[in-house]
Amino acid sequence: MAHSSAPPDAAAPGHAPIPTTNPFDDDKLREECGVFGVFGHVDSAALTTLGLHALQHRGQEAAGIVAYDGEHFHMHRAKGQVGDTLNAPDVIARLPGHLAIGHVRYSTTGDSIMRNVQPLFADFAFGGLAVAQNGNLTNARALRAAMVREGRLFQSTTDTEVIIHLVAKSGSDTLVGRVTDAIGHLEGGYALVLISRKKVIGVRDPLGLRPLVLGKLDNSFVLASETCALDIIGADFVRDIEPGEMVVLDDNGIDSLRPFPRRPSRFCIFEYIYFARPDSRVEGRGVYSTRKAIGAELAREAGVDADVVVPVPDSGVPAAMGYAEAADLPYELGIVRNHYVGRTFIEPADQIRHLGVRLKHNPNRDALDGKRVVLVDDSIVRGTTSTKIVEMIRNAGALEVHLRISSPPTGYSCFYGIDTPERDKLLAARHNVAEMAALIGVDSLAFLSIDGLHRAMGEAAGRNVAAPQFCDACFTGDYPTGLTDFEDGSIGNELSLLEEDV
Secondary structure: OOOOOOOOOOOOOOOOOOOOOOOOOOOOOEOOEEEEEEEOOOEHHHHHHHHHHHOHHHOOOEEEEEEEOOOOEEEEEEEOOHHHHOOOHHHHHOOOEOEEEEEEEOOOOOOOOHHHOOOEEEEEOOEEEEEEEEEEEOOHHHHHHHHHHOOOOOOOOOOHHHHHHHHHHOOOOOHHHHHHHHHOOOOEEEEEEEEOOOOEEEEEOOOOOOOOEEEEEOOEEEEEOOOHHHHOOOOEEEEEOOOOOEEEEEOOEEEEEOOOOOOOOOEEOHHHHHHOOOOOEEOOEEHHHHHHHHHHHHHHHHOOOOOEEEEOOOOOHHHHHHHHHHHOOOEOOOEEEOOOOOOOOOOOOHHHHHHHHHHOEEEOHHHHOOOEEEEEEOOOOOOHHHHHHHHHHHHOOOOEEEEEEOOOOOOOOOOOOOEOOOHHHOHHHHOOHHHHHHHHOOOEEEEOOHHHHHHHOOOOOOOOOOOOOEEOHHHHOOOOOOOHHHOOOOOOOOOOOOOOOO
8 A cells, every 4th residue: 555644744944954973974865785696607606796896886884695506505795895795716716606696785774783784594494595685675573573473583683584584484385486475465665686496586576666677698697786787797688677576587597477466666766866876777767868867957947157067976977967068058077086985994083073075075176266166966865965065165266156956855764775864864854945055055056846857757747646657755755655664754774673572
């Protein structure tokens, strides 16, 4: 059942932006996770490692692979990025087999601890099964509580383990039947890859909120969150897995199943705005060209007299290019990004903490001095980094700074696998545009309208309120699924066994 009511209103306007003490916090909505799977290739683990490299933008916290060699399952999981955890030759050598699945993680549900690193593996009477998930289940807490009362034991705090237990509970006598039973209980947005002794299975939620694509490499088949992961291994794109579809890869080839009735797609529109890599194609659209079209629509809606268009790198680059072309203004790299600052960089001392934004961004004075600048970014979450960047540009000599955002105001939390702050920490939930402009310190601020966003996506009349083509709940509060675990409007990631009195 669709749930379209918004969470309770947040705190009243008048509060300053929440300060951040993390110098590497770029004040973005955090990516969900990335999944990858291979069936029928002798180097399946090596291919999976490369695929996860390409999907690293979807999760930098941890990575893992499970492979099967015809006799045994082999697993390696570790916290950290792919290059630090999976690249070593001895790691790949310990993962032999012609079937493999992998996962890169940013924690949206469950703590950042090793027992939550995916894929999750379990032994069943029919053999081993591992699962990797991108997305979030909005009824995981309710399902888990019911199973705990039945006496089932959970080893992690991630919602993916709920799927393992649902498979175990099923009375079906086939693996595909068990997986079908399990996903029939799920609510939310998800893309799954599973591996057994004979199969690799891919599943996409009924509304297609999270992406999943099918590729082919020689005689083997590949599943991935994005097409850029196919490109890195030289695989050909076959098609998107359709919303509500289950594909089974085995020695017989590909079997496509439909466990759910067909429903209109509600693909996450933020994949086009920010999450997907610009060189990917998702749902038949090139991400790069789509972001340029969004920027062009932003220029038509919110143009301003200026001398130069400058992106906030890297996420604002394609939209800024589209804006500049539509506005007939010069496009300049007025901010240079340092790509060599990682999450593991040492925390600076308190006395230089205020310089944190410069660890990632530095102004290019030649492009800014004496200029009226249109600064283009993809979104504003808390507003903390925007404030610092604007101050930095002014200090570099800009005469005016006009901030243009290539999405509508982010005023609602996401419950489908994107790590969003609680609503009272979202700047747009507490302030109108004029108040936000004053807090950030810009001469003007404008967001792309919700209708403008949908026009850029090809809907000439703008957003169809009666039948939206995408999930845009983070802008509208129109949640396309039930929110069983979040009906009070809170975001609780922890699925602790100690939630309830026993």
